[in-house]
Amino acid sequence: MGHFALDLAHLLAGGMVLVSFMLLYQNRMFGLLNVFALHALVLSASVAWQAWVQNAPHLYVTAAIALVLKAIVIPLALRRMVIRLEIHRTIETVGGIGLTMLMGIALVALSLVVMLQAAAEADPLAREDVALALSVILLGLLMMVTRYNAVSQIVGFMSLENGLILAAAGAKGMPLVVEISIAFSVLVAFIVIGVFLFRIRERFDSVDTHALDDYREGRQ
Amino acid sequence: MTSFLALLPFRPVDAVIAVPAIAALLLAALPGRRWSARLNVAASLLTFLLATTLLVERPPAGTYLFVDDLNVVFVVLGTFVGFTTSVFSASYIAHEIEIGRLTQGHLRFYHGMYQALGFAMNLGLLADNIGLMWVAVELATLTTVLMVGIYRTHDALEAAWKYFILGSVGIALALFGTILVYMAAQPAIGEGEKAMVWTVLVAEAAKFNPELLNVAFVFLMLGYGTKVGLAPLHAWLPDAHAEGPTPISAVLSGLLLNVALYALLRFKMLLAANPQTVAPGPLMVTLGLVSLIFAGFMLYRRRDIKRLFAYSSIEHMGLVTFAFGMGGPLANFAGLLHMTMHSLTKSAIFFAVGQIAQVKGTQRLSEIRGLTQSHPVLGWSLVVGVAAIAGLPPLGIFMSEFLIVSSTFARQPLLAIPLVFGLLVAFGALVLRLTDVAFGEPEGSTAPVEATYLPMVAHLALVATAGLWLPPPLVVWFQHVARMLG
Numbered sequence: 001m002g003h004f005a006l007d008l009a010h011l012l013a014g015g016m017v018l019v020s021f022m023l024l025y026q027n028r029m030f031g032l033l034n035v036f037a038l039h040a041l042v043l044s045a046s047v048a049w050q051a052w053v054q055n056a057p058h059l060y061v062t063a064a065i066a067l068v069l070k071a072i073v074i075p076l077a078l079r080r081m082v083i084r085l086e087i088h089r090t091i092e093t094v095g096g097i098g099l100t101m102l103m104g105i106a107l108v109a110l111s112l113v114v115m116l117q118a119a120a121e122a123d124p125l126a127r128e129d130v131a132l133a134l135s136v137i138l139l140g141l142l143m144m145v146t147r148y149n150a151v152s153q154i155v156g157f158m159s160l161e162n163g164l165i166l167a168a169a170g171a172k173g174m175p176l177v178v179e180i181s182i183a184f185s186v187l188v189a190f191i192v193i194g195v196f197l198f199r200i201r202e203r204f205d206s207v208d209t210h211a212l213d214d215y216r217e218g219r220q
Numbered sequence: 221m222t223s224f225l226a227l228l229p230f231r232p233v234d235a236v237i238a239v240p241a242i243a244a245l246l247l248a249a250l251p252g253r254r255w256s257a258r259l260n261v262a263a264s265l266l267t268f269l270l271a272t273t274l275l276v277e278r279p280p281a282g283t284y285l286f287v288d289d290l291n292v293v294f295v296v297l298g299t300f301v302g303f304t305t306s307v308f309s310a311s312y313i314a315h316e317i318e319i320g321r322l323t324q325g326h327l328r329f330y331h332g333m334y335q336a337l338g339f340a341m342n343l344g345l346l347a348d349n350i351g352l353m354w355v356a357v358e359l360a361t362l363t364t365v366l367m368v369g370i371y372r373t374h375d376a377l378e379a380a381w382k383y384f385i386l387g388s389v390g391i392a393l394a395l396f397g398t399i400l401v402y403m404a405a406q407p408a409i410g411e412g413e414k415a416m417v418w419t420v421l422v423a424e425a426a427k428f429n430p431e432l433l434n435v436a437f438v439f440l441m442l443g444y445g446t447k448v449g450l451a452p453l454h455a456w457l458p459d460a461h462a463e464g465p466t467p468i469s470a471v472l473s474g475l476l477l478n479v480a481l482y483a484l485l486r487f488k489m490l491l492a493a494n495p496q497t498v499a500p501g502p503l504m505v506t507l508g509l510v511s512l513i514f515a516g517f518m519l520y521r522r523r524d525i526k527r528l529f530a531y532s533s534i535e536h537m538g539l540v541t542f543a544f545g546m547g548g549p550l551a552n553f554a555g556l557l558h559m560t561m562h563s564l565t566k567s568a569i570f571f572a573v574g575q576i577a578q579v580k581g582t583q584r585l586s587e588i589r590g591l592t593q594s595h596p597v598l599g600w601s602l603v604v605g606v607a608a609i610a611g612l613p614p615l616g617i618f619m620s621e622f623l624i625v626s627s628t629f630a631r632q633p634l635l636a637i638p639l640v641f642g643l644l645v646a647f648g649a650l651v652l653r654l655t656d657v658a659f660g661e662p663e664g665s666t667a668p669v670e671a672t673y674l675p676m677v678a679h680l681a682l683v684a685t686a687g688l689w690l691p692p693p694l695v696v697w698f699q700h701v702a703r704m705l706g
Contacts, residue, residue: 114435115435117431118429118431118432118434118435119403119429119431119432120431121407121429122403122407122429122432126403130399130400130403133396134396137392137393137396141389144385144389150381153385157385157388157389157392160389160392161392164392164395164396164399167396167399168399171399171402171403171406172406172411173406173410173411173412173415174399174402174416175351175412175413175416
């Protein structure tokens with residue numbers, strides 16, 4: 001059981017890193033949303049496995065929130081938004097996909113080196129989990145800086161939050177307060193962003209943050 | 221006093237958090253009328269009075285809330301600026317409604333959010349739980365994002381979007397740091413709630429894994445540092461200050477930056493309690509100096525008056541971070557004093573700027589001239605405010621800057637060179653801008669100011685008094701806190 005528990009936890013957390021890489025090279029909006037749903041699905045499985053291994057039933061709640069909200073509700077809502085705003089064309093990225101992927105690999109290497117060393121004495125289950133979670137967080141950040149489009153920036157941000165939940169679930173016995181608040185904050189963040197998107201749409205006729213930059217250049 | 225407080229049916233520490241929360245709900249639920257601004261003022265005043273009672277009597281530390289010598293300074297200062305800003309905001313908002321920039325519906329939203337922000341900041345300051353503190357800072361970010369975007373113009377939306385994205389990333393990094401602190405604490409303290417309680421953490425910190433704490437501090441520094449507005453993570457700050465309503469600029473500079481700094485200080489104390497960790501000082505000193513010098517140069521190229529003072533906030537927060545990074549009783553004392561003085565001065569300047577922008581109908585520096593002739597009170601208040609923020613004697617900021625510089629000279633003379641350089645650069649920029657705005661030929665509208673001068677004058681009077689004479693009990697208090705900070 002011991003070894004198997006560890007291996008499966010690593011498999012699932014590693015799966016999240018893999019799906020984060022998949023997010024990086026998506027160049028279609030619907031593809032991006034589908035891969036994000038997959039990201040949330042793997043997160044949900046990973047958290048549920050942690051709940052089982054740690055014998056911490058409250059983590060099942062976190063897993064369920066991830067499954068329902070992030071794997072189903074939010075991708076569907078974003079999909080509707082994309083259709084309504086007619087932005088399902090190719091996503092523009094900063095720099096080439098290849099370069100982004102190389103940077104992603106470097107970030108994962110960095111986080112593994114840093115975390116595995118820093119947490120050398122910690123419980124192995126938590127240690128590798130948090131190292132992989134940091135990779136997911138950094139990849140989410142990378143995605144946010146390499147995309148112009150507001151919807152893909154949101155997806156990047158949510159994948160970053162998925163990494164945070166992975167880290168919180170891995171830290172043994174972390175109080176429930178924090179997890180619920182994370183889920184809640186994602187919801188709030190989503191509403192806020194949604195509101196903003198619609199306003200941005202109203203005012204700029206575009207959800208491409210390029211429009212903001214163009215506007216600013218004109219002003220100065 | 222103490223016996224009177226014992227008669228109250230609630231603990232003041234709970235009330236400091238509950239009053240803004242209840243007021244936020246009330247103001248959001250009730251239709252916006254003239255008196256909603258008055259209710260806002262009344263609730264802010266009540267919160268401030270309750271906060272001052274924490275100076276005399278404080279409850280024992282609980283799992284969620286606690287009061288100590290450090291956070292009570294922040295709470296009293298914060299609720300005071302919150303109260304004076306609400307007085308300023310009442311007349312400011314009335315004018316905005318008159319000219320049709322805001323509607324009655326906005327008013328309800330604005331006042332509800334104002335109190336929600338007060339709630340979040342007090343909760344963050346009084347929280348005894350690092351998770352709760354994080355939630356409160358996140359809530360404060362969300363409320364200010366919504367208020368920055370309230371005018372719904374191109375610029376306001378851009379500012380809010382930028383603030384939201386950068387703020388969220390910062391807050392996410394801070395959460396990761398918080399999780400790492402929990403992981404470091406958990407083997408020593410055990411699982412569950414207790415390993416996030418700050419008073420327990422700091423008592424047991426010596427037993428934590430030092431390497432994990434080091435990594436955690438880097439994330440906390442970057443995360444909360446984004447909210448402090450430290451360069452190179454400051455990009456949201458000038459936009460958010462320039463495009464939101466001016467009372468919000470005053471609250472952002474006077475309060476929110478301090479709350480983020482407070483969070484940072486708490487974790488610095490945690491690291492200081494563990495002898496094996498890397499000293500967090502150099503990191504804070506570096507980021508502080510970079511912010512100071514960078515903002516000093518950026519001040520020269522500003523065309524918007526609110527943006528100008530936003531960069532000045534980055535400069536001063538950099539200076540405060542530098543002082544706390546240096547550490548030691550004298551530098552910490554100077555840092556605390558500087559933070560207090562900056563909050564008071566900067567919010568007074570924003571009160572003046574808000575009125576100037578309303579009278580002149582513009583925020584462009586080139587279109588505001590000769591204020592001392594057209595609006596003597598406003599013009600001279602701005603002169604005093606800018607003189608104070610630039611660090612001229614005998615005002616309060618001169619004293620704190622002098623202390624920071626002299627303590628740096630005494631301990632690290634080489635660091636004092638870039639420090640003084642940065643201060644001089646910023647000084648030059650402010651004087652350059654001020655001469656045109658305050659003196660020169662009057663330009664634009666000369667309509668009289670309808671708003672109240674009271675909050676602005678009160679703040680400036682406090683700053684001027686502090687420059688000449690600090691009450692001995694306050695000095696003793698700050699010295700004690702400075703020793704606490706290590």
